[in-house]
Amino acid sequence: MQRKLGVCTWTYGPRPLAEVAASLARLGYDGVELHGDLDSFEPVATARLLADHGLTILSLTPADCDPAHPHSAIRQTAIDYYRRLIDFAAATGSQPIVSFHGLVQRIKPISSQAGEYTHLVDSVRAVDSYAASAGVPMVYEVLNRYESHLINTGAQALQLLGDADATAMRVLLDAYHMNIEEADLPGAIRHVGGKLGLFHVADSNREGVGRGHTDFTSIMQALDAIGYTGPIIVECTAAGPNPFTPVKDGDYLAQQELFLGESRVWLAGR
Numbered sequence: 471m472q473r474k475l476g477v478c479t480w481t482y483g484p485r486p487l488a489e490v491a492a493s494l495a496r497l498g499y500d501g502v503e504l505h506g507d508l509d510s511f512e513p514v515a516t517a518r519l520l521a522d523h524g525l526t527i528l529s530l531t532p533a534d535c536d537p538a539h540p541h542s543a544i545r546q547t548a549i550d551y552y553r554r555l556i557d558f559a560a561a562t563g564s565q566p567i568v569s570f571h572g573l574v575q576r577i578k579p580i581s582s583q584a585g586e587y588t589h590l591v592d593s594v595r596a597v598d599s600y601a602a603s604a605g606v607p608m609v610y611e612v613l614n615r616y617e618s619h620l621i622n623t624g625a626q627a628l629q630l631l632g633d634a635d636a637t638a639m640r641v642l643l644d645a646y647h648m649n650i651e652e653a654d655l656p657g658a659i660r661h662v663g664g665k666l667g668l669f670h671v672a673d674s675n676r677e678g679v680g681r682g683h684t685d686f687t688s689i690m691q692a693l694d695a696i697g698y699t700g701p702i703i704v705e706c707t708a709a710g711p712n713p714f715t716p717v718k719d720g721d722y723l724a725q726q727e728l729f730l731g732e733s734r735v736w737l738a739g740r
Contacts, residue, residue, distance in 0.1 A: 474701045475737055476528040477730055478503040478670075481707050483717040487516065491523040497731050498738070501528040503703045504566070506555050508533070513561035528701040529567040529668055530559055531611075536573035537593035538620060540581040545593055552597040556606045567668050567700075569642055570597060571611040572618045575714065579619060587630075590620055594634040601638035609642035609667040614650040622651045624662040631665070640667030644705065649674045649684055656685075656692035663696045671733065672706040676713060678729030679704070679736045690740045704733045 479502050482490045494502065502520060504511065504527050517527060532555060535548035552570060559566050572590065579586045594610065601608045612627050621627050627641045641662050645655065647670075652658040659666065671689075673682030680686070708725040710718030716726065 472738075473699060474500040474526075474528060475734055476501040476503050476701050476703045478505070478531055478703055478705045480505045480531065481705060481716045481726060481730075482723070483715070485723070487511070488519060491520050491525055493727060494525060494730075495523040497727065498734055499525065499704075499730075501526040501701070503527075503529040503531050503569075503705075506530045506532045506558070508551075508554055508558060511558075513558050514563070517562045517564055526564050527559075527562050527566040529569060529609075529703060530555055531569045532571065534573060536576065537570075537597075538572050538586040538590040540586065540589065545589055549593055549596050553600050556597075556601050556604050556608075559606045560604050565607070568601065568606055568608045569611045569668065570594065570608055570639065571613055572620050574613065574617050577616060577619045583619070587620055591630065591633045594630060594636060594639065598634060598636040598639045606638065607667060608639040610639055611642040611668075611670075612644065612647055612651075614647040616650070617647075622647075624648075624652065624658045628662060628665060640665045642666075642668040642670065644670035644672070645684055645686070645689060646670070646672040646674070646676055646705070649682075656688045659689065659692040659698075660696060666693075666696060666698050666700070668700055668703065669693065669698065670703045670705045671737070672704065675709075676707050677709060678706045679733040681729065681732070686736070687740075702737060704730060704737075706730065706733060 537548040675682040707716040708718045708722040
């Protein structure tokens with residue numbers, strides 16, 4: 471089953487978008503997952519720049535904010551940011567999927583786990599309602615325990631969306647995070663089933679597909695089994711310390727392009 475293949479622009483580090491687009495066009499990708507830095511991009515011009523390279527905005531990944539924080543003003547700032555991100559998506563004209571998640575690197579509660587889960591439910595409900603009214607599809611991204619303390623598995627994400635009565639929001643699973651949290655990766659995909667709205671890939675070591683021990687053949691079979699036809703976004707990085715930056719020592723861009731090229735060839739052949 472042929473699916474559109476994209477790359478998260480975050481993985482290129484502080485490179486101009488035109489340079490990133492030219493690289494991805496050479497590598498044969500269909501589009502991008504654009505990092506949601508709303509001060510750096512204008513929707514129509516960004517969509518046009520990417521279209522000039524034969525690319526589309528497949529999805530948007532958020533900048534840092536904290537929709538589960540015990541302080542109501544901080545939660546409201548996060549909700550307002552997501553509303554702006556939804557507005558940005560609508561203005562691009564390409565119906566990209568907007569991703570939602572908790573504050574990356576906050577791995578324990580400030581108040582209580584139960585209380586912050588309740589705050590997250592309320593924030594998801596508010597943002598989901600806004601997305602539904604705007605006709606913008608959304609996904610909740612499941613992160614591993616070393617990046618987030620609330621939602622770490624597909625089953626937990628389904629529970630969250632049910633508790634929030636979400637209608638616009640589905641689930642984003644990521645093979646890299648799943649490698650840490652899910653006992654059975656294909657089984658988790660099948661459990662999420664038709665609620666899967668977006669899928670990310672990187673191997674077990676965060677490098678390109680085929681460079682770690684993740685069984686991507688079984689993963690692709692599971693995606694086929696549930697009838698997933700949405701995009702696959704590659705979010706690998708060059709090897710090196712600090713998983714929260716793609717910029718590594720040496721020529722990280724050359725290694726990144728190698729990993730992305732290998733990943734596209736593998737995924738396009740499945």
